[in-house]
Amino acid sequence: MADTSPLDVLEKRITDLESLVFGNADKDALYPKGKPPKVQCIESMLVLQNKIMAAVAGKKKLTSVYQNLPALRRYMDPAYTDEMGLSEEAKAEVIFAEEDYLRRVASQLQTVKEHDESLSSEHVKSVPTLSGKLQELSQIHIQQQRLSNPAKGRVICYMSAIAQMNTHTAAPVFGVRVVLPSAALRQIGAAKG
Structure with missing residues (x-):
């Protein structure tokens, strides 16, 4: 060399x-x-x-x-x-001010790590493939709600009619006490006679 x-x-x-x-x-x-x-x-x-x-x-x-x-x-x-940014003391103060938040995030991260096996299971991995089926089921659910709304309205109307009849008669109708006004009773009696 x-x-x-x-x-x-x-x-x-x-x-x-x-x-x-x-x-x-x-x-x-x-x-x-x-x-x-x-x-x-x-x-x-x-x-x-x-x-x-x-x-x-x-x-x-x-x-x-x-x-x-x-x-x-x-x-x-x-x-x-880096020079323009916060000083070391200011950075430390910011970290200390956010200490509780950082601890919460760290504990949440630890929880996610503990449940990693569950999150990486085949059931969770197959969720994207089932999105189409979920879409179909939600459409069926929406259609059933649309069909049940008129029936729901009729049931509410029927129940309010029964409640009104209960206030006017002492005899139960279909297991429900219906009270008719005296004029209605006279009409029913005249129709039978």
């Missing part, structure tokens, strides 16, 4: 870097040794910069955005948002 010079180490690192960048491609085809490159990198970047500046020229909003780029980069930095 002592025989290798720093230049050899640097050359090895450059070779490794080139193999990572170019992979299996032939880098000498794109960048042949001994020949100057056709377009210098700095020149191409300068051309691009000039094109961008020409496109932006006269547009005040874009120039203000370019002027604010360093501030935008700073605001987008996660370290800056």
Whole structure:
């Protein structure tokens, strides 16, 4: 190791870097040794910069955005948002203030973990497949409710009629005491006679 010079180490690192960048491609085809490159990198970047500046020229909003780029980069930095946030003491105070809530959530989570076997059983796993059948049953239930509403109204009407008759006669009707007014009794008697 002592025989290798720093230049050899640097050359090895450059070779490794080139193999990572170019992979299996032939880098000498794109960048042949001994020949100057056709377009210098700095020149191409300068051309691009000039094109961008020409496109932006006269547009005040874009120039203000370019002027604010360093501030935008700073605001987008996660370290800056950490600095802007609460201090450690404030974070601790928030956690202590929510201690009861956190304990409740932790106990609920523990309960869910205890019932994990029940929740992961085949019966629970098959619930999505039964949703179609549940939909059909709910439709049948709604139809039956619609059909029973008129009958329910009739039963209520019948019961109120029986209750009214009970207030006017002492004789039970169908096991229910019905009281008829005296005029109604006279009409019934006249109809029989």
